[in-house]
Amino acid sequence: MSSELPAVSAIHVALASRLPMRSVTHVEAEAGRGLVGDRYHGSRHRHVTVQSAEGLAAAAAELGRDIEPGHTRRNLTVSHGVVPTTPGSRLRIGTVDLEVVRVAAPCRLLDDVIGEGARTALRRRAGSVCRVVTSGSISIGDTVALLENGVTPTA
DSSP: OOSSOOBEEEEEEOSSTTSOOEEESEEEEETTTEETTSTTTTOSSOOEEEEEHHHHHHHHHHHTSOOOGGGGTOSEEESSSOOOOSTTOEEEETTEEEEEEEEOOOOTHHHHHTOTTHHHHHTTTSOEEEEEOSOEEEETTOBEEEEBTTBOOOO
16 A cells, blocks of 8 residues: 555446436535535535545455446545545645534445446445535645544654
8 A cells, every 4th residue: 555645546426316426536525415417506515426446446346347436326436545534523624624423324326337236345345425615726646635623644
């Protein structure tokens, strides 16, 4: 595993719940509202979903086929590390602070999009649902840091 901070490796948004996810290189995040251009923008708490590429790789190995990040219907994919799932945990992605609301349960569409067994393979690996705490821009390559008490821990 890399000693470098994880970074955003993929960003996906969809205009509506059943529309395909669209890959983008950056997205605007609005505090209390979510990602501009995404189906959950303006929702109460489900602003953004975050998953780890390592979790996807483990699920793909179990499933026996590759899993494209956008096929999981998650907004942000980070390069490595574990995405926190404890409600109240905070992440900083670029300049945007996110707060974990809950674990992201794999949705029913996954078996249709990825293939039979995908939903089971992604269980406990599907990442977290977060709310946007501070507004800003998120881009591919932005670093991801776990915050302690709302501040970045010192080395």
